[in-house]
Amino acid sequence: MGxxxxxxxxxxxxxxxxxxxxxxLKGDTGIAWLDALAEKHLAAVDEWCSAVAQIVDxxxxxxxxxxxxxxxxxDACARxxxxxxxxxxxxxxxxxxxxxxxxxVAARDDxxxxxxxxxxxxxxxxxxxxxxNPSERVSTAAxxxxxxxxxxxxxxxxxxxxxxCSDGHGSFILLL
Numbered sequence: 001m002g003x004x005x006x007x008x009x010x011x012x013x014x015x016x017x018x019x020x021x022x023x024x025l026k027g028d029t030g031i032a033w034l035d036a037l038a039e040k041h042l043a044a045v046d047e048w049c050s051a052v053a054q055i056v057d058x059x060x061x062x063x064x065x066x067x068x069x070x071x072x073x074x075d076a077c078a079r080x081x082x083x084x085x086x087x088x089x090x091x092x093x094x095x096x097x098x099x100x101x102x103x104x105v106a107a108r109d110d111x112x113x114x115x116x117x118x119x120x121x122x123x124x125x126x127x128x129x130x131x132x133n134p135s136e137r138v139s140t141a142a143x144x145x146x147x148x149x150x151x152x153x154x155x156x157x158x159x160x161x162x163x164x165c166s167d168g169h170g171s172f173i174l175l176l
Contacts, residue, residue: 010049019115020045020108037118044111051104058096062088 012021022045027038065088072084 010053012049013052020111041114044114048107048111051107055100055104058100062093
């Protein structure tokens with residue numbers, strides 16, 4: 001990680017989808033498998049944010065170096081001296097940016113795979129719940145919540161405790 005991100009926490013990129021944010025799946029639910037998935041998701045989010053931060057760091061370092069060179073150039077011209085040699089090599093910077101962008105794309109792809117695995121497990125849990133409870137419908141609370149979208153039911157057997165989180169697009173995950 002570069003100098004710019006060592007002194008500040010990693011920020012979620014502005015174009016992040018809801019499932020790409022650290023608060024998409026809440027942990028500390030007391031449900032071991034769900035907490036493990038939340039940890040995996042958070043690690044993938046952090047990896048992607050770190051990769052994006054690397055792009056920002058390369059750009060910031062290049063901008064800082066270019067500003068310093070322009071100042072030295074102006075000062076040298078004002079004194080009638082030879083212009084200083086530019087320290088930044090455009091080819092090197094472009095290569096660094098290309099590598100950083102590739103890392104960010106790979107990290108975002110990894111994050112997407114984690115999200116798909118979480119959603120697949122949620123769908124599996126719903127199928128299991130429906131199979132175990134063929135005559136029961138999904139709770140009234142879930143039905144009310146899902147009027148505007150779809151839902152995934154994580155059945156744990158403890159139906160007295162549930163919470164819900166949205167993906168920001170009308171889909172909900174109901175944690176029972």
